[in-house]
Amino acid sequence: MSGDRVLRVDVGRGVATLTLDSPANRNALSRAMRAQLREALAGALADDAVRVVVLDHTGRVFCSGMDLAEAAGGAAEDQGVNEFPALLETIWESPKPVVATVRGPARAGGVGLLAACDVAVAATSATFAFTEVRIGILPAVISAVCLPRMVPNVAHRLMLTGEVFDAQTALTGGLVDLVAPDDGVDACVAAQVEALGKGAPLALAETKRLLRAARTGPLGDRFPDLLGLSARFFAGEEGQEGIAAFREKRPARWVPA
Template identity: 35%
Template sequence: MAASLVLAESAGPGITLLTLNHAEKRNALSIELVQALLAALTAVEKDPAQRVLVLTGAGPVFCAGLDLAEAADPARAHQSAELIGQVLRRLSESRLVTIAVVRGAAVAGGAGLMSACDFAFAEETARIGYPETRRGLVAALVMTFLRRQLRERDARRILLTGELFSAHHAEVIGLVNEALRGEQLMPAALHIAAEVMQGGPEAVGRTKQLLAQLWPASLPADLERAMATHLETRQSAEIQEGLAAFREKRPPKWVPGK
């Protein structure tokens, strides 16, 4: 079952297209789906002929974030968090150049997948956001990537308000490269892939490596700090209330000071 959750196909010489394939669940990041994505990524990385990875989602939504049923289960919180941290880091640090093609929506962890990629192209009607605080969560893991990409004021607004915003706004603040019509997305991604292929494989790989190393703090160090916060909030009473309110389609009843 897990293998079918991510489809792999060639998108041209040296280019692999990976598709999250659980449309009925809006490609939510269940443990099984993330494991399948990690396995698919490993398989592509082992092939030296492959140099670019395009990531997209089946159905109308790129990725809706955490599987909420698993998020409400404290027994699965640690495994889920570890796997999501792994896949974000792998997409960012992979020797492959990674390109996200986003249709419909990229929310919470789904927006995290997008932000971990080297390039992102979003359908102009797509909605993007990090609504974790509205569920009693902290967008800790994805925050490690946002702070590398956005001005602090923009990062604070989208993280503290939890509001969803348009692909065009995401383009303005630098979270996506371009907001495009649906039929333009894949051609734009493949154009960038072709441009990347003009460079030497070792030079491109070393460029990615150096970009990661030039930040004041390393990605692993940031993710370790973020993981501690993520796990703490995944086990809080607040997340249980936030998820219950989401399921019951009602405003959450927050208790200040707890």
């Protein structure tokens, strides 16, 4: 794992707060971020004093998705997205409730990260987008956690267009659970954490298991095919062209002139 710390961990009063802290690359899911998130989640889940996990962020952006600088030029088996299912599955199947605090833009894999959580609280000014198709890749892996949450026709349109949508659309479309004024996000999250903390630990864990199973069955059963598809597109001709175009700030070659 990289020696650079891109995640802050604070534990107190029964809450483990994991704060994405890499604003220079818009809190992208880099190799270091993925590794540190896995480590921090494992620690929080193993700590009997922790009742609730909160996923927060520094900087303007919640999470911009996979680190495209690391994705450039890699073969399918070398793509960072290969590690993403395990991270999403850890959050999705965590016996402890996980709350996402979304203060700013969430894109692609960042949307998947918040969708895997039990409660997602968004600021009024937060925006969202499934940008994958615009850079020649697929929202395949994150579909496993986004589709159970979302109104089907809303997910259909937004995943195909890749357009940016606001917090109200995310709320009515089922992607987020609560929207709060920008200066009221902390209070909203605190209220949810307090409510969750009143539940008995084993009862919460079993209730969460029942809810997840009723929607999708075991999440891990869905990932192998989705991951293979996603990794192939990351490494494929369209994906590499889209990544290059994004990094070079130019239209991809398939965009009409």
